[in-house]
Amino acid sequence: MTSSSPSENDLPDYVPVPEAAFGPALNEQGYFVGRVERNLFWVTDGTYQSAFLATPDGVVLFDAPPTIGHNLRRAVDEVAAAEGIGNTVTHLVYSHHHADHAGAANLFGDDIVRIGHTETRRLLLRDNDATRPAPEVTFEDRYTLQVGGERVELAYHGPNHSPDNIYLHFPDHDALMLIDVVNAGWVPIYNLNLSEDVPGYIGAPDQAMDYPWKHFIGGHLGRLGTRDDLVLHQQYIADIVDSAHAALASVDPTPYFSKYGANAWAGVGGYLDAVTAEAAAPVIAKYTGVLAAADVPAFTTSTTFSILQSIRLDLGTGSQVHP
Numbered sequence: 001m002t003s004s005s006p007s008e009n010d011l012p013d014y015v016p017v018p019e020a021a022f023g024p025a026l027n028e029q030g031y032f033v034g035r036v037e038r039n040l041f042w043v044t045d046g047t048y049q050s051a052f053l054a055t056p057d058g059v060v061l062f063d064a065p066p067t068i069g070h071n072l073r074r075a076v077d078e079v080a081a082a083e084g085i086g087n088t089v090t091h092l093v094y095s096h097h098h099a100d101h102a103g104a105a106n107l108f109g110d111d112i113v114r115i116g117h118t119e120t121r122r123l124l125l126r127d128n129d130a131t132r133p134a135p136e137v138t139f140e141d142r143y144t145l146q147v148g149g150e151r152v153e154l155a156y157h158g159p160n161h162s163p164d165n166i167y168l169h170f171p172d173h174d175a176l177m178l179i180d181v182v183n184a185g186w187v188p189i190y191n192l193n194l195s196e197d198v199p200g201y202i203g204a205p206d207q208a209m210d211y212p213w214k215h216f217i218g219g220h221l222g223r224l225g226t227r228d229d230l231v232l233h234q235q236y237i238a239d240i241v242d243s244a245h246a247a248l249a250s251v252d253p254t255p256y257f258s259k260y261g262a263n264a265w266a267g268v269g270g271y272l273d274a275v276t277a278e279a280a281a282p283v284i285a286k287y288t289g290v291l292a293a294a295d296v297p298a299f300t301t302s303t304t305f306s307i308l309q310s311i312r313l314d315l316g317t318g319s320q321v322h323p
C-alpha cells in the first residue's frame with residue numbers, strides 16, 4: 001500500500017447497475033456459454049465475449065480474449081460433447097488486432113487457419129506478440145468463410161474503434177459481431193471505447209444496423225445485444241454530439257486566455273476542460289440509471305472530450321482563419 005491508496009470508504013458510490021444490463025450467471029469456472037442460434041455459440045466471463053461455430057467439419061472461433069483464456073477450450077468441449085461433434089478448433093477469425101480480444105489465440109496451436117483483415121495482419125506483424133500470431137488468410141473488403149456447410153460474411157467498412165475492425169455477419173444465424181463499438185446496456189469506456197477514428201466509430205452502429213440481424217455480439221460485458229441496444233447507444237452518442245456543439249457555442253474562452261496570457265497551454269487546457277464539463281453534465285444526468293456506468297464521470301467525460309476534438313479537428317467546426 002502506498003500513501004496514495006485510498007481506503008474503500010473514500011471511493012465514490014454510483015447508482016446501481018440496471019438489472020437489464022446484466023447477463024446470465026457464470027459457472028464455477030467463471031464462464032457462461034450459450035447458444036445464439038442453431039450452431040453459433042457465445043462465451044462470456046462477464047466482461048469479455050467470444051463466439052464460435054460448432055460444425056461437423058470443425059469449430060470456428062471468433063476472437064480469443066485472454067481473460068476468458070482456457071475457458072474457451074472448456075466452453076468448446078462442453079458444447080461439442082452436448083452436440084455430439086468433434087471439438088477440434090480448425091479456424092480462428094480475428095475481429096481486430098487488439099490483445100485484449102486476441103491474446104489467447106496461441107492456445108489453439110499452429111495447426112489452424114487464421115483469418116483477418118490485411119491491416120490486422122500488418123499490425124500483428126508489427127506488434128510481434130507470440131500470443132497473437134498474424135493471420136495467413138487475409139482480405140481487403142469482403143471475405144466469405146465457409147466451413148461445414150455454414151457461412152460467415154466478413155466485411156471491412158473502414159477504420160472505427162481500430163484501423164482494422166471488421167463486421168462479422170452470420171446471415172443464417174441472424175447475428176452480427178462487431179467488437180468494441182457498442183457495449184449492450186453500458187456506456188463506452190474512456191474515449192469512445194479507446195477508439196482511434198471518431199467519425200468512423202460514430203458511424204459504425206449505422207453500418208451495423210444496415211445488416212439484417214437479431215443478435216448482437218459486441219465483445220464486452222455479460223449479455224448479447226439487441227437492435228434496441230444499438231438505438232440507445234446511438235442516442236447517447238448523438239446527445240453528446242449535440243451537447244458538445246452547444247457548449248462550444250456557449251462557453252466564453254476569454255477569461256481563460258486573459259488570465260493565463262503567455263501561458264497559452266494553460267488557457268487552452270482551462271477552456272477545453274470547461275467546455276467538456278459543460279457538455280458532459282446533461283448527458284450524465286440523462287443516462288444515469290439508463291445505461292450502466294453513465295455516472296462513472298471519467299467515461300462520459302472522456303468520450304465527450306474525444307467528440308469535441310473530432311468536431312474541431314475532423315469537422316473543422318470552430319476553426320478561425322486569421323484575418
Ligand SMILES: [Zn+2]
Nearest residue numbers: 098161162180
Ligand atoms: Zn479493441
